[in-house]
Amino acid sequence: MAQVSMTVNGKAVKRSVPDTTLLSEFLREHLRLTGTHVGCDTSQCGACVVHVDGRAVKSCTMLAAGADGASVVTIEGLAKDGALHPMQTAFNDNHGLQCGFCTPGMIMSGVDMVARYKAEGRELTEAAIRHELEGNICRCTGYHNIVKSIQDAAARM
Amino acid sequence: MSEGIGARVKRKEDKRFITGKGRYTDDIRMENQAYAAFVRSPHAHARVTGIDRAAAEAMEGVIAVLTGPELVADKIGNLICGWAITSKDGSGMKMGPWSALATDKVRYAGDAVAVVIAETPAAARLAAEAVAVDYAELPAVVFADRALDPGAPQVHDVAPGNLIYDWEIGDAGATDAAIAGAHHVTRMEITNNRLSPNPMEPRSAVATFDEAEDHYTLYTTSQNPHVARLVLSAFYNVAPEHKLRVIAPDVGGGFGSKIYIYPEEIVCLWASMKTKRSVKWTADRSEAFLTDAHGRDHVSTATMGFDKSGRITGFKVETIANLGAYMSLFSSCVPTYLYATLLSGQYDIANIHANVKAVYTNTVPVDAYRGAGRPEACYLIERMMETAAREMGMNPADLRRKNFITSFPHQTPVIMAYDAGDFDGNLDKALKAADVAGFPARKAEAARRGKLRGIGYSCYIEACGIAPSAAVGSLGAGVGLWESAEVRVNPVGTIEVLTGSHSHGQGHETTFAQVVADRFGLPIGNVQIVHGDTDKVQFGMGTYGSRSGAVGISAIVKALDKVEAKVRKIAAHVLEAAEADLVIEGGAVKVAGTDRQMAWHEVGLAAYTAHNLPAGMEPGLKEGAFYDPVNFTFPAGAYIAEVEVDPATGVTEVVRFTAADDFGTIINPMIVEGQVHGGVAQGIGQALLEEVVYADDGQLLTGSYMDYAMPRADDVPFYTIEHNTTVCPNNPLGLKGCGEAGAIGAPPAVINAITDAIGTNDLAMPATPQRVWRAIQAARPAIAAE
Ligand code: FES
Ligand code: FES
DSSP states (O other), rough: OOOOOOOOEEEEEEEETTTOHHHHHIIIIOOOOOOOOOOOOOSSSSTTTEETTTTTGGGGGGGGGTTTTOOOOOGSSSBTTTTTTTTHHHHHHOOOOOOSSHHHHHHHHHHHHHHHHHHHHHOOOHHHHEEEEEGGOOOSSSTTTHHHHHHHHHHHH | OSTTTOOOEEHHHEEEHHHOOOOOOGOOOOTTTTEEEEEOOSSSSEEEEEEEEEEHOOOOOOEEEEEEEHHHHTTOOOOSSBBBOTTTTTOOOOOOOEEESSSSOOOSSTTEEEEEEEHHHHHHHHHHHOOEEEEEOOOOOOOOOGSSSSSSSSSSSTTTGGGGEEEEEOOOOHHHHHHHOOSSEEEEEEEEEEEEESSSSSSSSEEEEEEETEEEEEOOOOOOOOHHHHHHHTTSSSSGGGGEEEEEOOOOTTTTTTTTTTTTHHHHHHHHHHHHEEEEEEHHHHHHHHOOOBBEEEEEEEEEEEEEOOOOOEEEEEEEEEOOSOOOOTGGGGGTTTTGTTTTTTBOOOOOEEEEEEEOOOOOOOOOOTTTHHHHHHHHHHHHHHHHHHHTTTOOHHHHHHHHHHSSEEEOSSEEEOOOOHHHHOOHHHHHHTTGGHHHHHHHHHHHHHHHEEEEEEEEEEEEEEEEHHHHHHTTTTSSSEEEEEEEEESSOOOOESSSSSSSSHHHHHHHHHHHHHHHTTOGEEEEESSSSTTTOOOOOOOTTTTTIIIIHHHHHHHHHHHHHHHHHHHHHTTTOOOGGEEEETTTEEEEEEEEEHHHHHHHHHHHHOOOOOOOOOSSOOOEEEEESOBBBOOOEEEEEEEEEETTTOEEEEEEEEEEEEEBSSOHHHHHHHHHHHHHHHHHHHHHHHOOOTTTSSOSSOSSSSTSOOGGGGOOOOOOEEEEOOOOTTTOOOOOOOSSHHHHHHHHHHHHHHHHHOOOSSSSSSSSSSHHHHHHHHOOHHHHHO
């Protein structure tokens, strides 16, 4: 068993979990934060993306123990004081989701990519968004409105 | 802004999904929950000669290890196919036995042999590994075009030669004669590649047996929970219908694959009774590839005859359809009544004949996947039309126009009676939006960059709604394909709509509310859509075949009619006015030309207080309706793809995609366009990327997202979407359906564009870089030599 302490969505949590517990499993099963989804077992789909110390991470590829001491933000922690994050609003405004299963990962990846490009002073073009979404699969939307959502949010963020 | 029919209303359901509050089956945790892990056959075909579970049973956390013979002893029934197809010689289809856990034989790699129930998922998996199964391997048959070979391995004893049925439609003699006398004949061998539906949410089930009540509850990833309950009770004998509640909560996509009742749900229910625990199972993606029903997998020969002017004289099709190792729930109707009945396409063809042989192989069962039969038909026709145009030196758009059906209703020689359409108008809109006139300039510009640019067309038609019940019944369907709805107006005037349709991404909570809002002039916020729970909604047939609008909403409209009739009676009585003088608008019932009115909530209150109702009227304001359509609906459209191929690598990029669709009345254009986007992306996926690949011995080679190429964001362009509306004359709102169009229309458009670019007609899906590069080498040695 591993003793794991971290901050999740601003709250300190501490659990004793089997060594092999993945971060995705830790969030879903131990903290019952089920907004983080698991859509594959080969680290391809991105449904599980969360932020660990400010960076987008596929939580299915990281052990919970590996996030010991880290600050983790999940989809549940993105809205602040009831106000949706601009990326969340943009997904609603632009019909960037259908079944919603890929959506938490898409939004977390979107927030990360906009922030990164802004910090690096690079332009987040349509082509760049499509390329950045390499690790996020959506089966419903054909990506059209996901790309539009991220473009829209980038303008608002 | 209006929230009624035609308004681009933002989705009500989004809030929970964008905040991580969606509630999918795997998010549900019951008290006292245990976990199931399945022991699956590593072989495609083998006899099970022994199962030793002692080691697994002794492992920590293991509650039970259960096998097929116990399931059979408990009288759990075999899985069935619910649509009977009759062969041309009059014999019935050959349905081989499919036990939820194999008893004597396994028939595909992944076939379930045993299940372990344990305290944790990890313990269940570890123990499943420890169950020792002895197999006597048998040779396997895998491919559609090998299944009928003399001496091919036999999958089921009941189906000699692996033939499930040998079915035909149309007039063979007349069609042969028409082709024999044709001025030009186009002939093609066409394969429709095998696909894995891949909704992003893997299948999952949580079953609970309540011993005190003798009652079961199943949470499951289903597109049709009532159908699941019916089948689980009537055929699989798990529990009687009134003792089984099926709930399909938020479901993360379906695309057909969540219509069926699979062994896992049956086993979870049964195991919950055996172990007196809640039993949960969630597939991982590898298990999904191995067990979710696949789609398509046809091998066809098509022959089309034309007269001198380019008019089609006859169309003959021979198809072998691979149905996999067992007949899944609706598998039999897909390559017959959902496929061959659409072989007339958008064209006036006097003579059509199709022969379909369905075969067993040692592969995952094959059933409906987005479009189901209609993409296979469309792909055949539209590749034939493009090829024929090239062979005859005609413009492919002109050849299509020359053959378009232009007057309605139109009876095809293959059952369907098209009710309305404007095929020329669709094509006009597509040609304009795609700027086909500017294509030569774009092609020349691409050539300067060393790219081969091509353009391809596809004019699709589909039959949606899958109805009427009497008609499908006469064709062998085991169920009626109507829909039900109940509209409850509360005393405060808010409205709940209970529907038998199921939303797993389609946005029903918004569009259905728009229909109600439109009717009474209420905000959609006052309308709640209830679905997906057999305890709340009395019955329903679920969502597939683009039927939620044409059938599901029509049922709601019928119930709204009844509500409105009662509202008018109440208001006329209270307002002392004639019913004919009343208008319902803006959330009130008004006496036309006066200032007398009842607010909507006052009507609700009047109905429930019942202090002042017309004599003899029952209190309350709640109406139900069953709607059985009189015909299928026929969405149709024209799609144009433009691609650029790199001749050095064979890499294809879809650079433009234009869709002009006729879906009839549109309730929410934003949602409809989203459906087209998603369908087109799946169509591009089929055309360029996706293919389930089995090795000769039946091992699945595409078992993960590393091997099965899903379309990603940079594989697709922004799409241009146009609408050309002719209303459906056969349902109250004139709806046709939009869910499958993209997946039906896109593949031939893309392949026609590539073959245009590289100058060959011979190219199979998926058009991977290697395939395209080889086709270029074969077709244009001059380019290859550059
Ligand atoms: S679940 Fe993490 S990438 Fe698919
Ligand atoms: S919205 Fe369903 S997978 Fe993206």
